[in-house]
Amino acid sequence: MKTNSPQSIQLIVILLVALGLIGLALSGYLTPVSRILVNPVVKAQTWLAKRYQAIQSLITQPEDVNTLRHKNLELEAENSGLQVQIIELQQQVTEAQLLSTLVDYERRHVDNQYIAASVIARDISPFMHFVIIDRGSDNGLRKGMPVITQQGLVGNITAVTAGAARVQLINDPGSSINVILQQSEVEGVVKGQITGEIKLDMVSKSATIQPGELVLTSGLGGKYPENIVIGQVVTIRSDAYSLFQSASVQPAVDFSQLDIVLIITNFQSEDISPLVPGPSTP
Amino acid sequence: MIYLVGVTLLGILAILQSTIVSRMPLLNGTADLILLFILAWVLQDRVESAWQWSIIGGIFASLYSALPFGSYVIAYLIATSVTRMLKRRVWKAPFLAMLVATFIGTLIVYLVSLIARSISGVNIPMTSALNLILLPGLLLNLILAIPVYSIVHDLAGWLYPEELEA
Numbered sequence: 001m002k003t004n005s006p007q008s009i010q011l012i013v014i015l016l017v018a019l020g021l022i023g024l025a026l027s028g029y030l031t032p033v034s035r036i037l038v039n040p041v042v043k044a045q046t047w048l049a050k051r052y053q054a055i056q057s058l059i060t061q062p063e064d065v066n067t068l069r070h071k072n073l074e075l076e077a078e079n080s081g082l083q084v085q086i087i088e089l090q091q092q093v094t095e096a097q098l099l100s101t102l103v104d105y106e107r108r109h110v111d112n113q114y115i116a117a118s119v120i121a122r123d124i125s126p127f128m129h130f131v132i133i134d135r136g137s138d139n140g141l142r143k144g145m146p147v148i149t150q151q152g153l154v155g156n157i158t159a160v161t162a163g164a165a166r167v168q169l170i171n172d173p174g175s176s177i178n179v180i181l182q183q184s185e186v187e188g189v190v191k192g193q194i195t196g197e198i199k200l201d202m203v204s205k206s207a208t209i210q211p212g213e214l215v216l217t218s219g220l221g222g223k224y225p226e227n228i229v230i231g232q233v234v235t236i237r238s239d240a241y242s243l244f245q246s247a248s249v250q251p252a253v254d255f256s257q258l259d260i261v262l263i264i265t266n267f268q269s270e271d272i273s274p275l276v277p278g279p280s281t282p
Numbered sequence: 283m284i285y286l287v288g289v290t291l292l293g294i295l296a297i298l299q300s301t302i303v304s305r306m307p308l309l310n311g312t313a314d315l316i317l318l319f320i321l322a323w324v325l326q327d328r329v330e331s332a333w334q335w336s337i338i339g340g341i342f343a344s345l346y347s348a349l350p351f352g353s354y355v356i357a358y359l360i361a362t363s364v365t366r367m368l369k370r371r372v373w374k375a376p377f378l379a380m381l382v383a384t385f386i387g388t389l390i391v392y393l394v395s396l397i398a399r400s401i402s403g404v405n406i407p408m409t410s411a412l413n414l415i416l417l418p419g420l421l422l423n424l425i426l427a428i429p430v431y432s433i434v435h436d437l438a439g440w441l442y443p444e445e446l447e448a
Contacts, residue, residue: 121300123347126312126415127395127406130348132300158348166348174404194410196310256305 094212094232112225113266115139119258120164129172129192131155131258136163144223144269147261152229152252153177153217154261156269165263169255170230171196178220179230181213190215190230190249200233200247207245209236215249222270284441288335291437295319296342311418313426316343317391320358321383322427322434324365325376328442336362349398357394361387376435377428384427388420 024030117133135141137160147154147167155175159166168175175192179200186207188200203209213233219226231251238245295315303313316339324332340355347354365383372379392415399406 121297121346122304124296124299124304124312124314124316124343125347125349125395126307126310126419127392127399127411128348132346168348173399173406174402194310194406195414 090212111266112264114262115141115265117165117261117263119261127173127194129169129175129196129255130158131167131169133165133167133261133263134163135263136161136165138162140265141165141263142268144271146224146228146264146267146269148228148264149253149258149261151254152231153224154253154255154258156223157263167261171198171251171255177224177230178218179215180218180226181209181233182216183213184209187218187220196255198231198249198251200249201244203245203247205238205243205245209233209245209247211235224269225264225267284331285334285338287437287441288331288338292316292319292335292339292342295339296346299343300346308418308422310414311416311420311422313419313422314388314391315426315430317358317361317387318384318423318426318430319434320362321365321387322380322431323438324362325369325379325383325431326435326438326442328444329438332362332366333359349395350402353394353398354391357391360394361390364390377431380427380431381424384423385420388423389416392416392419 021030115135117135117139119131120134121132123130123132133147141157141160143157143160145157147156153170155167155169155172157165158168169192170177170190171192173192173194177190178187179190180187184207186203186209188203190198190200192198200215211233215230215233217224217226217228217230229252231249231253234248234250236245236247299315303315306312320332320336320339323329323335336358337355340352340358343354343358344351361383364386365379368379368383368386372382392411396406396411
């Protein structure tokens, strides 16, 4: 009969101990023991893991920064693209508003009578923003008649001969027009500038105006009919020590491309200059 | 004959000035063909009708401008008198005289225009006038001064032929 070798006995003992331990563990008798044994191991592993992560992040951080920078650039580019889209959409909305206003204007002013005229000359002095048109008193034109295009107000007639008339543009430094803003209904005065731009002035400081608002003639003073488009508010300026707000206005009409204009012949402007108090008036 | 040519030429120049040159500004400044033509005419040797041409040119310019009537006549007359003084001093270098006359004449015309606008109640900021009108206009006038002088020199030679010595 063959005797069992010590190795076999050792294996059997190990198996029995293992089965016993498994049985004890499954039955829950080893929990306190395992807690005592496992906790230090977990703590040690945690400590080591944290140190490892710290070292790893120290090594890999530049890559992360670069990645973030690239991502940031991509997002900025995307943001710029979206802003361009927003501006384009805003311009489309603005154009739509302008067209809508013009259509409304045409509908509301069907009773106006117009004469078309060609611009044949410009003032030879760069200090004057005037044009000469090829219609005059023979065609029924009179001093003071408003001149427009399909885009908006151009100016008014200041001198007439038999076959021609001189028109003062609204961007002439000597031009001033009483206006009203369409949305906020704030009143002001649009004045021409030597640069050929126009400026909204005399707006009350308490009034709230927004860029993009349409500027229309108010009809005050009797120089122009009301509700003719002049332009849009671009930038608003309000100094702490000034009495009024001012704003730059983008004219609806491109004065450098004036070829054909319309004269409203059934509107006669009122001359209120005798009523305006002069410097010597008490 | 000379006056007829002057009136015709200055009339054509006024039309060119108001239809073409005024539509080609540098910033807000434009060239002044009528002024250049008058100054070049004044600087010619045998010309005796400088005052008359400056008055005719001034009247044409006034017709095409909303500046108070006579402003251009006064401006061109002052420019003519200054150019005549210049002619006597630098008569040996006509091109140089033309450039100096253009410089001074342009300043005179712009100064008179500014004064005329101020009198009519419109104050123009000097800085804007200098940067946007005077300097660009001066540059354009100086660029055109020599070609205009050459053309006017040929015209004067045609209208005032040199007398042949016997």
